[in-house]
Amino acid sequence: MTKISTRVITKVLLYQQVADDLRDLINQGVYLPGDKLPSLRALSVKRKMSIATIQRALEELEIVGLIEARPKSGYYVCFNNSTDAVIELPNMGMSMTMKPKSVKIHELASQIFHQCGAPDVINMGTSYPSSDFMPTPALQKISNQVIKHHMADIVEVQFSAGNTLLRDVLAKRMNESGCQVSASDVIVTNGCLEALSVCLRAVAKPGATIALESPGFVGSLQLIESLGYKALEIPCHPVTGMSLEALELALEQWQISAVLVVPSYSNPLGSCMPETNRKQLVELLATKDIPLIEDDLLGDLSFDGSRLKPCKAFDKKGMVLYCSSVSKTIASGLRVGWIAPGAYYKEVSYFKTFTNISAPQFSQIVVAQFYNSGKYERHVRQLTAKIAKQVYQIQSLIRQHFPDGTQVSNPQGGCILWVVLSQDIDGHELHLKAIDMGIGIIPGQLSSATNKFDHCIRINCACDPKIDIQSSIKTLAAIATRLLIK
């Protein structure tokens, strides 16, 4: 018995040593989230240990959530493996300064996006995935077929809420994610910004107050500005999203015409609201008859392949106006978005019609056929794996090279990182110096109508994979360091 025990102890030590070594390699970024580890056989040969020992070590790492086994494929580094503390944001609790404000960021935003989009600039500003990530060859094949078989539909304007094929597949997909929506509930738009714009116009008159996350999506803030609304910024938790406590407080204090929320991978924080919070949010607003505009643009882009139920899935009264598009998943240039406006169908349809009658058929049929081809799921898996890899690479580089005290978000989906710098650093100044060095990022000034986030920056990690990411982030870090010393 003693002999057996000794042998067992020896084995325990051996597998733990392997596990520890692998953990170190993962923490050092040698193996990045999404990476496949060497095979059992390869590790066994390299370590000169039995396959059983290696197996045990890997199981150990699996139990603590650092790696995961994929059937018939092997072991992979998990995405949600960070042990870093959640970043701290100013006024995360109830804010005494939470009140409706006019938004005036457009002039600055316009300059900054123009600078980021210049031809010689490495664009880590605009939050669109690089076209390298898009399924161009498959779309080209489908487009040829669409031209061959649907030319009559393409040539003649349709006075409808959208192409039937597309509305069918969108409704089917929404049902799969838990929303009870039929094709006739869906209105196709020219992208998600148009969807949000039409929904806002359908539920709120100019001058009205719209609540949204803080920090919030620059596009939504500019939309609020362009439509003459006031923004009421509700603190957003880096992990769980919009603070429901803060929202409840705001609802008591102010007359709010609509709430605009990005439950999955909010921009810029990358937070993902838990389903219980989504349900609670929908129920809270339903009791007060306040419409909820849900921006689910990034809902499919979860790094681990999971898909949370949208708020729309908990909508019993038809008060949720669900918006999404294919701009981050299939092709931003096709400009296909959609709305499931619930009880606001008539109003939304009206404002969509008087925006531009209807969406062009070509894009709609191409998107419908891409979904129906069965290639979408595999494409999105590959897409998110590629984006996640860049997100974690950039996150790791920021942690290594930016000044001490810098905090970086830890999103589980989407393509954005939010970097909180020292209060002494001005994000806009950093942006200007970065542009001088040929790198475009978005300063925190564009994520709020307040100046709470002036020391933050937003980085799009789904940038062109052909650029030198490491050198770009090191350059940004050097600029930040110089600004801190100054």
Added chain:
Amino acid sequence: MTKISTRVITKVLLYQQVADDLRDLINQGVYLPGDKLPSLRALSVKRKMSIATIQRALEELEIVGLIEARPKSGYYVCFNNSTDAVIELPNMGMSMTMKPKSVKIHELASQIFHQCGAPDVINMGTSYPSSDFMPTPALQKISNQVIKHHMADIVEVQFSAGNTLLRDVLAKRMNESGCQVSASDVIVTNGCLEALSVCLRAVAKPGATIALESPGFVGSLQLIESLGYKALEIPCHPVTGMSLEALELALEQWQISAVLVVPSYSNPLGSCMPETNRKQLVELLATKDIPLIEDDLLGDLSFDGSRLKPCKAFDKKGMVLYCSSVSKTIASGLRVGWIAPGAYYKEVSYFKTFTNISAPQFSQIVVAQFYNSGKYERHVRQLTAKIAKQVYQIQSLIRQHFPDGTQVSNPQGGCILWVVLSQDIDGHELHLKAIDMGIGIIPGQLSSATNKFDHCIRINCACDPKIDIQSSIKTLAAIATRLLIK
């Protein structure tokens, strides 16, 4: 000498007889506008007269503007040949009731367009040319090439005012019609309605007053309604368009934020403002710093191939916001429109961006390449000839079959006829009874925020050429007759 004189007199009588006979055939509609007359030789053989006599007869008709000679082709019936009196409209002079009004036609318009668009209805309501008139095979060929060579552009969203190829050719074409516009002055939109909407938002805040023709375009009235403006309806002359005297009076009485005008083939009257009036209109508004939104959607669709200079051609201060699209000429389903906003470029670009970022590339490149293919001019000639033929056929049928006292417009371009019935007939009632018989037309109720035109109807003559036009118009006439007797 006497002998010679007698022979000359005989010849005069002979050619006049031929001329009279041909005039009768044209007036009876045997030869419709745009039709080719039999050749000199054929007429000579049939009439047993010399070619010189026939030639003289045709020259006679040419002098009075009834027919025209086309080099190397023969003689054709002219379009502008009607000797009918100009239709009389209520309050064509200065109207004491001319004042800003809220527009509330959407509910009714929505019902009516829905009824006209039902699958079993012959749609003479919506004012789009039937797809039979569109250059589908040529567009299909071009689309294949666009898919082959421009897929990268199609997939990725462009943060720009439009595709460079398209903006270049649009600017070139506008210069050809007398407008000094460069490619960088052009902003591409998703169709002309979006262009108008964006221009209105760029120049006027909700609650502002917009002046437009009366009777006016239902889409513009609905746009004014959806954006919360007031409409100030300026009497429109059936031939010369918006009354400048009435406009001047209105400008003295009311604060007008913008004037919306359709100088070429206004909808529904089909009037075409002379160039002198266009110049005067631009100058009048320039002195008062009031922007002019010019809807030139139908500018290319003149029946005789002439093309008047747009108001934009007379714009020295950049106060004209020129709007157009390819919906009536190339393909309504491509949803390509554009704006040359002059001094309002920045504001227009802003509202376009926050409508939907930018127009899809596919449609833009296809349209650019169709223009550049050199096929456009020939296509438009054929298109207008076909539409004009249907316009004159329907005009002739209305004159023959509608109750005495019915007046019908006599447009020289576009695709719309405006029918003024007895004051005892209600246009909406006629519409409802026509729908029961499977025919869709638009009642005058939708052409004004007043009830001045309730006894009028609008007919789209560019309807499907495969329908039985004669029987449809006879049915409408029978309904009108019954309503009159009742």
